[in-house]
Amino acid sequence: MKTGKFLIAGTVVTLVLAGFVSLFASASPDGLESVLLTGCDTDDGEITGGACVLQAAGDHEIGGAFADYGISFLDGAFQGSEVLGASLAGVLGVLLTLAVATGLFRLLARGKRADSAEEGA
Amino acid sequence: MSDLALHIPTDVIDGPTSLAAVLVAALVVGLCVVRARRHLDERLVPLAGLATAFIFAAQMLNFPIAAGVSGHLLGGALAAALLGPWLGALCVTVVIVIQALLFADGAVTALGLNVANMALIATFTAYAVLTLALKVLPRTRGGLAAAVFAAAVVSVVAASAGFVLQFWIGGEEVGQSFGAMAAAILGTHVLVGLGEAAITAGAVTAVALARPDLVHALRGTRLAQAPRDLKETA
Numbered sequence: 461m462k463t464g465k466f467l468i469a470g471t472v473v474t475l476v477l478a479g480f481v482s483l484f485a486s487a488s489p490d491g492l493e494s495v496l497l498t499g500c501d502t503d504d505g506e507i508t509g510g511a512c513v514l515q516a517a518g519d520h521e522i523g524g525a526f527a528d529y530g531i532s533f534l535d536g537a538f539q540g541s542e543v544l545g546a547s548l549a550g551v552l553g554v555l556l557t558l559a560v561a562t563g564l565f566r567l568l569a570r571g572k573r574a575d576s577a578e579e580g581a
Numbered sequence: 582m583s584d585l586a587l588h589i590p591t592d593v594i595d596g597p598t599s600l601a602a603v604l605v606a607a608l609v610v611g612l613c614v615v616r617a618r619r620h621l622d623e624r625l626v627p628l629a630g631l632a633t634a635f636i637f638a639a640q641m642l643n644f645p646i647a648a649g650v651s652g653h654l655l656g657g658a659l660a661a662a663l664l665g666p667w668l669g670a671l672c673v674t675v676v677i678v679i680q681a682l683l684f685a686d687g688a689v690t691a692l693g694l695n696v697a698n699m700a701l702i703a704t705f706t707a708y709a710v711l712t713l714a715l716k717v718l719p720r721t722r723g724g725l726a727a728a729v730f731a732a733a734v735v736s737v738v739a740a741s742a743g744f745v746l747q748f749w750i751g752g753e754e755v756g757q758s759f760g761a762m763a764a765a766i767l768g769t770h771v772l773v774g775l776g777e778a779a780i781t782a783g784a785v786t787a788v789a790l791a792r793p794d795l796v797h798a799l800r801g802t803r804l805a806q807a808p809r810d811l812k813e814t815a
Contacts, residue, residue, distance in 0.1 A: 461791045463627075470631045478638035486643040486651035491769035492744065494650040496593065498765065499756020512756040518591035520685035527685035529641060550641055553684065557637040561675045562630030565668075568614065569621045 471558070478550030482529075483543060526553060588680065588687025589694050589744065596690070598751025603693030609701050610674055617667035625664070628795055632663050633672040635784075640676065644776050652773030654780055655740055657703025658711070658733035662785045665797040666708040673700035698743035707736035711798050722786055722804050729785045729798075730778040737774035741766050 461469075489497060489505070493514065500512035507515055520527065531545040594602075621629075636656030643651035656676065660669030677695050680686035687695045714728035745763045754762065789796045793803045 463624075463792075466792055466795070467627050467631055470635065474631070474635045474638045477635075478641055482638070482641040485641060485653075486645045488643070488645060488649045488651040490643060490651050490653060491646065491773045492589070492741070492766065495762060495765040495769055498762070510756065513593060513752070513754070513762075514590070515755065516592050516753070518688075521591060521689045522682070522685070524681075524683040524685045526683050529684055529686070549684070550638065553641075553679070554634045554638050556683070557676060557679055558630050558634040560679065561633035561672060562626060564675065565621065565626045565629045565671075566623070568618050569623045569626050571618065 474554050474558075475551055478554045479547045482550045483546060529553075588677070588699075589691040589747075591688040591690060593752060594691065594694055594747050595751040595753075598747060599690050599694055601693075602691075602697050602747065606693040606696040606701065610671070610696065613667045613670045613674075617665075617671055620665065621668060625668070629664055629668055629672060632660055632669075633675050636660065636673060637676045637679065639780065640680070646769070646772040646776060650769065650772075652769075652776050654777050655699045655703050655737055657699060657705075657740065658707035658729065658736045658777065658781045659784055661704045661708040661732065661736075662711055662729050662781070662798045663788060663796055666705050669708070669797075670700050670704040673704055676700075694744075694747050698740040698747075702743040703736040703740040706739040707732040710735045715798060720799070720802055720804060722789070725789055725796075725799070725804060726782040726786050730782040733778035733781040734771070734774035737777050738767060738770050741770035741773075 487505075488494070496513040496517075497507070498512055500507045500510040500515060502508060525531075526549040529546055529549045530542065531549050534541045534545040534548075636654070636659060639654040639656060639659075641653070643653045646652045656673050657669070660672045663669070664672065674696050677687060677700055678692065681689050681692050681695070711728050711732040714731050715724070718724035718728050745766055748762070749759065757765075785796060785798075789799060789804055793799055
């Protein structure tokens with residue numbers, strides 16, 4: 461398979477995972493969270509009583525544009541807006557990650573080329 | 582819906598421990614930058630970018646591991662198998678920083694802790710197991726899949742052991758004893774690791790069949806049943 465084709469296929473698979481398959485992901489607490497919730501009673505992800513490590517956990521410091529993998533200004537704007545927000549947050553997250561990582565690694569590779577050119581001079 | 586992933590949230594580990602983790606993680610990530618650069622060919626850049634985006638997407642996909650408990654890919658084993666330990670650790674680091682700054686996933690103050698566990702411990706452990714396993718196993722599709730599988734399981738348990746250590750130093754036990762918590766964390770992450778292993782083995786095998794030259798762990802060799810033509814198709 462040619463590199464270009466491989467990259468396009470990989471990007472499409474990644475976008476489908478983040479924008480669509482992610483909507484069907486399990487909403488249960490993950491391994492770390494479930495152990496840290498031991499001792500607490502919970503209802504729909506909220507701690508309602510008891511004593512556990514996660515009670516001490518504060519809210520996220522800055523929230524962020526796509527907090528909790530949604531897009532806050534879309535929430536409740538229209539029917540299905542949360543699903544669209546979750547899907548869009550995934551797609552935008554992938555595109556952003558792709559851009560940031562590719563950019564950083566390109567800088568790193570360029571830096572190396574400049575270094576070896578200097579050594580050769 | 583749950584707003585936390587396998588990432589450490591705010592105020593679970595105390596300030597001094599979190600700060601120490603930032604310093605250690607920054608040092609090791611710096612070393613990764615230096616070492617990754619030596620082997621970073623411009624041809625590899627788009628692949629490394631794609632692998633990073635794939636890990637970001639895969640971390641969103643929580644799969645059930647027991648009643649009411651889920652797990653998700655950490656990605657260290659995938660990154661190590663495709664890109665080697667140094668560049669691989671940088672990929673996972675980029676994902677964790679983006680999650681903390683934009684997705685409220687993992688505390689900003691816990692960045693050092695989360696990078697240490699998921700990007701550094703997981704990736705380096707995976708690479709060590711993978712290298713050892715590939716010394717014993719045949720270079721076939723099955724051999725590669727088995728090596729990657731083993732590397733992924735061990736890497737996830739090692740990452741969770743990183744958390745247990747951090748909690749031992751800077752956490753406060755509530756609701757259960759430290760020993761019970763440690764056992765539960767490690768046990769649960771064996772299950773998470775099995776899920777990670779299945780996904781990673783599938784993904785690495787798929788890449789190895791399409792483009793064996795893009796699998797760092799194969800070091801330029803092809804899988805045994807592929808035609809023995811080492812000409813690059815790039």
